[in-house]
Amino acid sequence: MPEFLPVLKKDDINRMVVTVAHKISSDYKDKELILIGVLKGAFIFLSDLIRNLSIPVKVDFVGVSSYGNKTSSSGNIQLTKSLEIDIKRKNVLVVEDIIDSGLTLAWLIDYLMSFKPETVKACALLDKRERRKTQVQIEYTCHVVQEGFLVGYGLDYREDYRNLPEIYHLKL
Ligand code: IMP
Ligand code: MG
DSSP states (O other): OOEEEEEEOHHHHHHHHHHHHHHHHHHTTTSOEEEEEEETTTHHHHHHHHHTOSSOEEEEEEEEEOOTTSSSOOSOOEEEEOOOSOOTTOEEEEEEEEESSSHHHHHHHHHHHTTOOSEEEEEEEEEEOTTOOSOOOOSEEEEEEOSOEEEBTTBOBTTBSTTOSSEEEEEO
């Protein structure tokens, strides 16, 4: 049976989301901001984040897949849903659930740059540093973890556990 070790409780997550939302609201005050959620993992974080912003924003999603059924990135990234909003000369913030190797974010930033936005920055709920393979800049990080495979609050293991309201370290 898999074990679920608690990592972040509802209150912890809420506090982090409010804090990062305030920072984003102040940094992008009087600027046009487009948030781009990375499917599927970021959908819950993004939906909480935007409801805590005090500035107007537009929202879009991109879909990428690199894990398949494994717990580490293959580095072979595939676009499963492309951008719909025109981001040319706009400020873009990529919203991710978790950065692990960094390969997905690095790939996404290149993809988004091809549309000639004004700026592209990144926001991640979780920053897992243990297996970083490429240097990526994350302007907004809510929480740093050293290791482990995390599930809940949008994060899955083989499509399970996304609906858990809190975040757990999954021990298989
Ligand atoms: P990276 O390309 O290795 O940085 O992986 C990024 C993507 O892998 C994230 O967008 C997540 O969807 C997924 N991922 C990485 N670590 C975890 C984890 O601990 N739990 C669930 N998904 C993860
Ligand atoms: Mg993801």
